[in-house]
Amino acid sequence: MKKLMSGLALSALFVSTVFAQDISAEKGKGIFEAKGCAVCHKKDMDTIGPSLATIARAYLGREIELVSYLRGQGPAIVDPARASVMNPQLVKIRMLFDPEMQAMATYIVSSNDRPF
Numbered sequence: 001m002k003k004l005m006s007g008l009a010l011s012a013l014f015v016s017t018v019f020a021q022d023i024s025a026e027k028g029k030g031i032f033e034a035k036g037c038a039v040c041h042k043k044d045m046d047t048i049g050p051s052l053a054t055i056a057r058a059y060l061g062r063e064i065e066l067v068s069y070l071r072g073q074g075p076a077i078v079d080p081a082r083a084s085v086m087n088p089q090l091v092k093i094r095m096l097f098d099p100e101m102q103a104m105a106t107y108i109v110s111s112n113d114r115p116f
């Protein structure tokens with residue numbers, strides 16, 4: 001019985017870590033900053049890289065394409081002529097789990113608070 005109970009507790013723990021994933025923009029922001037992305041991507045101003053607002057406008061309603069791009073499986077649509085600056089950066093996030101990647105995409109697309 002004791003064995004059964006601890007087995008149940010373990011599987012409950014497993015289920016909660018698999019399903020209770022945090023894909024919030026706030027978590028995405030943390031990952032974005034921790035991976036050094038914010039060095040080139042400011043919120044509203046285009047600097048070395050396009051601003052988050054510029055990227056958000058391009059990917060509005062296209063979060064799935066954004067995740068594909070971040071996974072290195074989709075084309076660049078914002079400034080493809082400068083893709084050679086961005087491409088090496090994708091290596092840093094290659095190992096992220098899906099919910100982390102999703103959180104980062106949520107953060108990026110929610111970074112445009114100007115109505116255009």
Ligand code: HEC
Pocket residue numbers: 032035036037038039040041048049050055069070075076077078079080081082083084085086089090092093104108
């Ligand atoms: C050294 C500067 C630099 C860093 C660091 C950087 N980027 Fe970029 N990023 C760029 C440049 C330049 C572009 C424009 C080229 C392009 O659009 O392909 C870009 C474009 C993008 C785009 C738009 C892609 C598209 O569809 O055209 C996304 C999304 C993006 N970066 C996310 C990230 C993330 C996430 C990180 C952190 C892992 C990151 N960037 C780190 C310079 C950088």
